[in-house]
Amino acid sequence: MRLPRAIRQGLTSAALVALAFPFLGGCQTPPESAMALSPDAMKLRQLQTRRVEGIDEKALLAASVGVLQDLGFNIDESETQLGVIVASKKRSAIDTSDIAVSALESLIIGMVAAALSDDHESEGDINFDVTQKIRISIVTRPALDSSGQPRPDAQVIRVTIQRLVWDDEGNLTHAESIEDPKVYQKFFDRLSKSIFLELQAE
Amino acid sequence: MRVRYRVLVLLGAALLGGCVSSLDQVTRTGQSAVQMRSYQERAFDTADKEQTLRSVIATLQDLNFVLDKADLDLGMVTATKLSGYQLRVTVTVRPRGETQMLVRANAGYEEEVVKDPKFYRDFFAALEKAMFLTAHEVD
Numbered sequence: 306m307r308l309p310r311a312i313r314q315g316l317t318s319a320a321l322v323a324l325a326f327p328f329l330g331g332c333q334t335p336p337e338s339a340m341a342l343s344p345d346a347m348k349l350r351q352l353q354t355r356r357v358e359g360i361d362e363k364a365l366l367a368a369s370v371g372v373l374q375d376l377g378f379n380i381d382e383s384e385t386q387l388g389v390i391v392a393s394k395k396r397s398a399i400d401t402s403d404i405a406v407s408a409l410e411s412l413i414i415g416m417v418a419a420a421l422s423d424d425h426e427s428e429g430d431i432n433f434d435v436t437q438k439i440r441i442s443i444v445t446r447p448a449l450d451s452s453g454q455p456r457p458d459a460q461v462i463r464v465t466i467q468r469l470v471w472d473d474e475g476n477l478t479h480a481e482s483i484e485d486p487k488v489y490q491k492f493f494d495r496l497s498k499s500i501f502l503e504l505q506a507e
Numbered sequence: 508m509r510v511r512y513r514v515l516v517l518l519g520a521a522l523l524g525g526c527v528s529s530l531d532q533v534t535r536t537g538q539s540a541v542q543m544r545s546y547q548e549r550a551f552d553t554a555d556k557e558q559t560l561r562s563v564i565a566t567l568q569d570l571n572f573v574l575d576k577a578d579l580d581l582g583m584v585t586a587t588k589l590s591g592y593q594l595r596v597t598v599t600v601r602p603r604g605e606t607q608m609l610v611r612a613n614a615g616y617e618e619e620v621v622k623d624p625k626f627y628r629d630f631f632a633a634l635e636k637a638m639f640l641t642a643h644e645v646d
Contacts, residue, residue, distance in 0.1 A: 335594050335616045339570075340629035346569050353568070384577040387560055387584075391574050440587070442574035444564055463565075467573045467589045480589040482571045 352486045354463045355493050360500060362388055362445050365460045368503035369443045372495045378441060388445035398437035398470045432472040434479070439468045464492055538622060546624040548611045549631050549642035550603050556582055559600045559608045562637040570633060572596065592616070596630075609645065610634065 343349075357365055362385075369390055370380060378392035445462045447455035466488060470479035536543070553559060556579070563584055564577065572586035575595075582600040587593065596614045603609040612630050614621040621627075631642045 334623050335592060335614070335621060335626065336590075337625075339588065339590075339592075339594055340626050340633070342569060342633055343571070346571075349571070350569060382574070382576050384579060386557065386579040387564065387577045389564065389574055389577040391576070440573050442568075442586075444568060444574070446561055446565070463568055465568050465571070465573045467587070469589065480591060480593050482573070482589055 349484060350463070352484075352489050353465055354461060355496070356448055356459065356461050357500060358459050360460060360504065361457055362447060362460055364503055364507065365445050365462060365500065366390060366443075368499040369445070369462070369496065371499040371503065372492070373441070373443075375495060375499070376492075378439075390443045391440070392443075393438060393440045395436060395438050398434040400434065432474060432476070432478075434470045435473045437468050437470045437479075439466065439483075441466045462496075464489060466492075536620075543613075543620075543622075544611070544645070546627045547613050548609060548645045549634075550607045550609050550645050551638055551640045551642060552606060553608055553638070553640060554602065554606055556600055556602065556608060559610065559638070560584060562634060563598045563600065563610065566630070566634045566637045567596065567598070569637070570630075594621075603645075607643075610642075 360368070366383075366385060366388065370383075373380065373390070373392045376394075377396075378394045380390060380392045382391040383389060441464060443462065443464050445460050447457065448459035448461050450456050466483040468479065468481060468483060469477060472478050551559060560577070560579060560582060564574065564586075567574065567584065567586045570588065571590065572588045575585040575587055577584045583597060585595065585597045587595050594614060594616050596612060598610060598612045600608055600610050610631075612627055614626065635642050
């Protein structure tokens, strides 16, 4: 007693899909290290943190908002009482060096594939990163004096940045935190100018 | 062909998930509330809500999170970590009696609650360092 071919095929496919599900959707645990302090946590903290003298927390937050506006970010969230500002912007992710490398890679892969087989359909399909969403959170806190008391006139500011990148077909290609010291250096350079302007305006 | 594939996917999901209506997800937990709280909650010996929240925020930044939301009155912080994966954490802080703050963390990863107690232990270990206080388990 054999089932009709269409049903048999259907059952086989259903079984395969069912088997694939645990791999796709199941076992939702993040990597072991997700909540553990990484070995470079201290290094990161250093490059993301600055101490600012001669300013109160609110003025520093205002100066930070100024920098974010200069950089074209939109403010998503703020909580002055906790020294928090969150902002984001969506921008092009097209990186010319990235395209050159991908194009060269694809060309080589294409040539090798063509040499190995007559199947020309394997050529093409070059995907580029085209859009990115950059998210930034800025957190301030009063610096402590020698007896551990918060100082009203000196603050510590920490900035963390991350981004999501999509390719030309809308697939998410990167979800990463930005750890490049140059990015933070540039941000803090702009911040010192903004603080100067903020203090002059007062 | 597309329709048949979709039917197969649904069939596969139903076989595996035991025919759960998608609306049930609103109130579904998968674990008892008591069980979840046992690893998601810790008490700290401080009455300072603001300082506790600031320490939570600093800890999340140390762990490479970017904040999404923060609210002192409600005592909550939400943050996202991107590291090849996307991980979202909400931490609440509320008074427990006169002398303690109760900190609760819960995390979502790939559309599921993180249920691994080690994950939360790591978080509270990092928070203890930032607070200079011991995290007490709550009965």
